Amino acid sequence: MEIAHAVGVEGARNARGVVVVIDVLRSFTVSAYALAGGARECVLVSTVDEARLLADKMPDAIVCAEQNALPIPGIAISNSPTQIKQTDLSGKTLIQRSTAGTPVMAAVRSEKGMFAGSLVVAGATAQACLLRRPSAVTLVASADFPEDHACARYIEAALRGVDLDIDPLLKPLRQSERYRKVMAGEWPGFPATDIELALATDRFDFAMPTTRRDGLIGVRAVKPR
Numbered sequence: 001m002e003i004a005h006a007v008g009v010e011g012a013r014n015a016r017g018v019v020v021v022i023d024v025l026r027s028f029t030v031s032a033y034a035l036a037g038g039a040r041e042c043v044l045v046s047t048v049d050e051a052r053l054l055a056d057k058m059p060d061a062i063v064c065a066e067q068n069a070l071p072i073p074g075i076a077i078s079n080s081p082t083q084i085k086q087t088d089l090s091g092k093t094l095i096q097r098s099t100a101g102t103p104v105m106a107a108v109r110s111e112k113g114m115f116a117g118s119l120v121v122a123g124a125t126a127q128a129c130l131l132r133r134p135s136a137v138t139l140v141a142s143a144d145f146p147e148d149h150a151c152a153r154y155i156e157a158a159l160r161g162v163d164l165d166i167d168p169l170l171k172p173l174r175q176s177e178r179y180r181k182v183m184a185g186e187w188p189g190f191p192a193t194d195i196e197l198a199l200a201t202d203r204f205d206f207a208m209p210t211t212r213r214d215g216l217i218g219v220r221a222v223k224p225r
Contacts, residue, residue: 002136003156007144008100012107017136018129019108020117020155023101024147026079026190028118028208029198030064030096033081035221036204038090042219044102044116044210048072051097054216058093065097071189078189081197100142105210105217110138116208116219119151119166119201126158127224128207146172147198154201166201 006015022028031042045051048065055061065072066079077083079098096102101116108114113132117125117139129137139155141148150169157164173179181187182195206221 001134001159003159004136004138005149005152005156006138006140008140008142009104009107011138012104012140013109015108015110015138015140016112017110017138018113018115018132018134019110019138019140020115020125020129020152021101021105021108021140021142022117022148022151022155023098023104023142024118024151024198025145026081026194026198027096027098027101027142028116029081029120030079030084031094031116031208031219032118032120032204032221033084033197034064034089034094035206035208035219037085037087039092039094042094042096044105044217044219045095045097046103046106048075048097051075051095054095058095060091061093061095062087062089063095063097065095066099066189068099069187069190080189080191080194082191082193085197102217104140104142108140112136114210116210117151117155119147119154119199120197120203121207122151122154123158123202124205124207124224126155128209128222129159131224145178146170146176170199
């Protein structure tokens with residue numbers, strides 16, 4: 001099995017085989033907590049306008065969106081797993097728009113299968129990939145951030161049957177200015193608890209395969225079997 005690493009929209013466009021798009025902080029962590037909290041599905045869109053238009057057509061939908069990692073006026077839920085855990089999503093659809101994860105997923109062209117990836121579902125994602133017996137897997141970091149690269153390396157190790165300690169890989173994140181600002185409460189819409197929730201590696205036992213239909217990308221929770 002060939003395992004490749006890529007970054008961003010261009011990396012997603014050129015990805016081969018089964019593709020895992022990773023967004024740890026915070027889009028696909030949000031997806032996981034939403035699905036674990038009872039959401040029927042997450043629907044990924046690339047723009048805020050798309051999110052609002054789609055919500056108008058889906059009475060059971062809740063919008064979760066940000067712009068450049070900041071809250072959007074008029075949209076109550078930002079790209080925050082903390083907020084998602086506090087929201088009743090039972091039987092609802094979560095419409096997600098983020099600056100990195102959702103447009104990167106939209107750029108994937110491979111038809112061998114796609115997964116939304118984050119640390120909270122990393123092990124299950126690797127297992128779900130292996131069940132497809134792929135000749136190639138591409139791990140796409142949605143942005144050039146240390147947590148996305150760490151998650152990609154962790155999933156690669158799991159694909160190869162190797163145990164990997166995630167903590168050393170997250171050291172660059174914890175030394176970053178982004179981390180300092182969040183932990184100090186200086187980032188609007190990005191509570192410090194989001195970090196704790198996002199770094200809870202293998203918290204959930206399901207993977208998040210994505211499918212395209214009617215021009216939309218849907219994400220559901222599926223336990224590998």
